[in-house]
Amino acid sequence: xxxxxxxxxxxxxxxxxxxxxxxxxxxxxxxxxxxxxxxxxxxxxxxxxxxxxxxxxxxxxxxxxxxxxxxxxxxxxxxxxxxxxxxxxxxxxxxxxxxxxxxxxxxxxxxxxxxxxxxxxxxxxxxxxxxxxxxxxxxxxxxxxxxxxxxxxxxxxxxxxxxxxxxxxxxxxxxxxxxxxxxxxxxxxxxxxxxxxxxxxxxxxxxxxxxxxxxxxxxxxxxxxxxxxxxxxxxxxxxxxxxxxxxxxxxxxxxxxxxxxxxxxxxxxx
Amino acid sequence: xxxxxxxxxxxxxxxxxxxxxxxxxxxxxxxxxxxxxxxxxxxxxxxxxxxxxxxxxxxxxxxxxxxxxxxxxxxxxxxxxxxxxxxxxxxxxxxxxxxxxxxxxxxxxxxxxxxxxxxxxxxxxxxxxxxxxxxxxxxxxxxxxxxxxxxxxxxxxxxxxxxxxxxxxxxxxxxxxxxxxxxxxxxxxxxxxxxxxxxxxxxxxxxxxxxxxxxxxxxxxxxxxxxxxxxxxxxxxxxxxxxxxxxxxxxxxxxxxxxxxxxxxxxxxxxxxxxxxxxxxxxxxxxxxxxxxxxxxxxxxxxxxxxxxxxxxxx
Numbered sequence: 349x350x351x352x353x354x355x356x357x358x359x360x361x362x363x364x365x366x367x368x369x370x371x372x373x374x375x376x377x378x379x380x381x382x383x384x385x386x387x388x389x390x391x392x393x394x395x396x397x398x399x400x401x402x403x404x405x406x407x408x409x410x411x412x413x414x415x416x417x418x419x420x421x422x423x424x425x426x427x428x429x430x431x432x433x434x435x436x437x438x439x440x441x442x443x444x445x446x447x448x449x450x451x452x453x454x455x456x457x458x459x460x461x462x463x464x465x466x467x468x469x470x471x472x473x474x475x476x477x478x479x480x481x482x483x484x485x486x487x488x489x490x491x492x493x494x495x496x497x498x499x500x501x502x503x504x505x506x507x508x509x510x511x512x513x514x515x516x517x518x519x520x521x522x523x524x525x526x527x528x529x530x531x532x533x534x535x536x537x538x539x540x541x542x543x544x545x546x547x548x549x550x551x552x553x554x555x556x557x558x559x560x561x562x563x564x565x566x567x568x569x570x571x572x573x574x575x576x577x578x579x580x581x582x583x584x585x586x587x588x589x590x591x592x593x594x595x596x597x598x599x600x601x602x603x604x605x606x607x608x609x610x611x612x613x614x615x616x617x618x
Numbered sequence: 619x620x621x622x623x624x625x626x627x628x629x630x631x632x633x634x635x636x637x638x639x640x641x642x643x644x645x646x647x648x649x650x651x652x653x654x655x656x657x658x659x660x661x662x663x664x665x666x667x668x669x670x671x672x673x674x675x676x677x678x679x680x681x682x683x684x685x686x687x688x689x690x691x692x693x694x695x696x697x698x699x700x701x702x703x704x705x706x707x708x709x710x711x712x713x714x715x716x717x718x719x720x721x722x723x724x725x726x727x728x729x730x731x732x733x734x735x736x737x738x739x740x741x742x743x744x745x746x747x748x749x750x751x752x753x754x755x756x757x758x759x760x761x762x763x764x765x766x767x768x769x770x771x772x773x774x775x776x777x778x779x780x781x782x783x784x785x786x787x788x789x790x791x792x793x794x795x796x797x798x799x800x801x802x803x804x805x806x807x808x809x810x811x812x813x814x815x816x817x818x819x820x821x822x823x824x825x826x827x828x829x830x831x832x833x834x835x836x837x838x839x840x841x842x843x844x845x846x847x848x849x850x851x852x853x854x855x856x857x858x859x860x861x862x863x864x865x866x867x868x869x870x871x872x873x874x875x876x877x878x879x880x881x882x883x884x885x886x887x888x889x890x891x892x893x894x895x896x897x898x899x900x901x902x903x904x905x906x907x908x909x910x911x912x913x914x915x916x917x918x919x920x921x922x923x924x925x926x927x928x929x930x931x932x933x
Contacts, residue, residue: 463907543759577770592759592760
């Protein structure tokens with residue numbers, strides 16, 4: 349239970365960072381202030397400044413926006429395509445369609461996701477949109493598999509049988525009865541995929557294939573810090589710390605939510 | 619078992635074909651003609667046309683796809699536009715860095731994770747378990763390239779035990795090569811070790827609830843003896859699968875770690891090729907990585923089925 353609350357607090361802090369950055373940041377991140385460059389954390393710049401004298405706290409706030417937007421949209425793609433595919437496959441269990449959907453999923457699973465993300469962004473250009481697509485594609489099979497598995501066991505239940513007897517179509521049963529019952533599962537998995545998305549976005553922008561300047565991103569802050577780390581370690585420690593805390597928060601929240609939303613697991617773990 | 623292997627083999631071949639088509643199509647959509655790119659904007663059309671012929675770009679896309687795939691089957695990966703040398707040679711030069719790095723990291727991750735997972739399981743619910751689990755929570759949250767930067771800061775810049783990057787080459791001695799790969803391998807291994815330790819722990823805990831452990835306990839073995847003598851070996855099955863999957867993560871993850879440490883591996887090759895729009899190199903290296911991942915997964919499936927006959931029916 350403690351983990352869940354730590355997770356929620358961390359997540360809320362970063363969400364607040366991202367939201368507040370739309371209206372206010374301590375400093376303007378587009379204004380260079382060279383005389384103040386590479387300042388260690390101090391009373392004015394709480395987390396120090398970077399090589400152009402920009403306030404690192406402000407950049408982390410702006411970067412939170414990029415990370416969260418990319419990861420959230422990537423999870424959105426995965427859910428929006430994966431969940432209906434999984435529901436469809438479950439409703440047509442054992443059919444050619446089911447087979448095709450699941451084999452297609454296996455195929456995406458077999459690909460090294462980072463390599464394909466690099467390929468996509470390399471060919472179609474680096475940028476936030478392509479990063480979202482590249483990360484999102486690999487979320488599809490995750491949700492499709494999970495949905496199908498959960499939906500299959502629900503189809504065996506009596507209340508679904510009742511719905512079938514009353515003449516509801518497979519589509520309506522999937523939408524009105526199966527979907528609401530797997531929503532908890534999707535929320536938990538969504539949280540986990542969200543945290544993986546944050547890591548993936550950071551990795552892509554670190555190698556220069558994510559959001560492009562002037563959009564702030566944690567990964568690119570780390571790439572910039574690489575040559576500065578020996579004499580200004582805070583330039584690397586701060587954005588990296590932000591990534592770790594955000595991902596840690598989401599993972600703790602995901603684990604905690606799983607315990608709360610799925611009482612069966614709680615019994616198993618006791 | 620034979621039927622199972624044949625079934626898996628068929629899906630392996632289909633996966634490889636689909637993967638090659640996808641990669642080829644993606645590269646084909648890429649804007650920009652390599653020949654014009656190489657010769658610059660002032661090139662004469664005739665020169666560009668001649669180069670296109672030389673590079674084999676003037677035939678239909680379908681022909682090019684078959685030329686590419688059949689070439690790869692015979693070890694001919696085409697010729698790099700920028701290096702003007704066979705892609706297979708370029709790859710061979712880099713594989714000797716990337717592959718040892720991935721294997722080194724895999725060994726480290728296993729060596730760290732096994733004792734940690736077993737220890738946590740044997741101290742279930744205790745302080746030791748909580749500490750290991752807390753550490754793994756942190757381990758999965760740390761981006762490996764950031765961890766790599768921290769390692770450089772501590773061990774290369776402050777303590778000066780290792781160099782901050784670069785690779786001396788294996789001809790300068792085995793030890794020097796291993797030393798240059800140590801920090802990169804640790805950075806790659808740590809997050810994977812965290813995942814592996816968790817899997818090891820939960821797999822062991824599953825085993826401890828099994829009847830054969832109760833039998834062992836009834837025979838008079840202590841909980842710890844039962845764990846070591848019976849549970850660990852059985853718990854290894856799911857752990858091996860994860861190790862197989864991790865190999866591909868390590869190989870692909872190496873791409874980024876190579877950037878941090880300026881290692882001349884496949885990752886560097888891909889990035890240089892991307893910035894030079896040397897697409898044949900990108901295409902072939904990506905295909906090679908996908909090939910390795912798919913084949914490793916296949917091998918894990920087979921090994922898994924060999925150990926556990928129940929799985930063979932799922933083909």
